[in-house]
Amino acid sequence: xxxxxxxxxxxxxxxxxxxxxxxxxxxxxxxxxxxxxxxxxxxxxxxxxxxxxxxxxxxxxxxxxxxxxxxxxxxxxxxxxxxxxxxxxxxxxxxxxxxxxxx
Numbered sequence: 001x002x003x004x005x006x007x008x009x010x011x012x013x014x015x016x017x018x019x020x021x022x023x024x025x026x027x028x029x030x031x032x033x034x035x036x037x038x039x040x041x042x043x044x045x046x047x048x049x050x051x052x053x054x055x056x057x058x059x060x061x062x063x064x065x066x067x068x069x070x071x072x073x074x075x076x077x078x079x080x081x082x083x084x085x086x087x088x089x090x091x092x093x094x095x096x097x098x099x100x101x102x103x
Contacts, residue, residue: 005055009095011035026102032086034059034094039087045080048102052076057094060087 001022008019008031016038022029032040034057042062052061058071062085063078069089070076078084088094 005031005095005097009033009055009093011093016040021097028098028100030098030100031055032094032096032098034086034088034096036088036091036093040085042083042085044083045078045100047080048100049077049079050084051099051101053097055095055097057088057092058090059094059096060089061085062087 003021008021010017010019011033013035017033018030019033020028020030034040052075054070054072054074056072058069061068061070061076062083063076064082068076071090086096
């Protein structure tokens with residue numbers, strides 16, 4: 001199955017948008033879309049690995065209080081009880097392709 005990423009880059013002025021691309025078994029693939037200044041609050045992913053590919057834009061990722069700056073084409077990984085927080089710190093929309101693989 002093929003899907004076009006542009007169709008899943010949807011933004012909302014009031015909050016970030018999550019658009020699901022695929023769900024199969026214990027794996028979810030989705031796009032997170034954040035406008036400048038929007039954020040995803042700190043949260044863990046118990047028993048899972050999270051792989052994030054920056055499609056476009058830039059932002060700050062905080063994983064267990066370690067701050068990472070990321071931009072287009074960067075890939076970030078976190079897992080299990082690590083606390084993840086994301087903020088669009090740029091001046092353009094941020095889209096992140098996420099694969100959440102539960103064990």
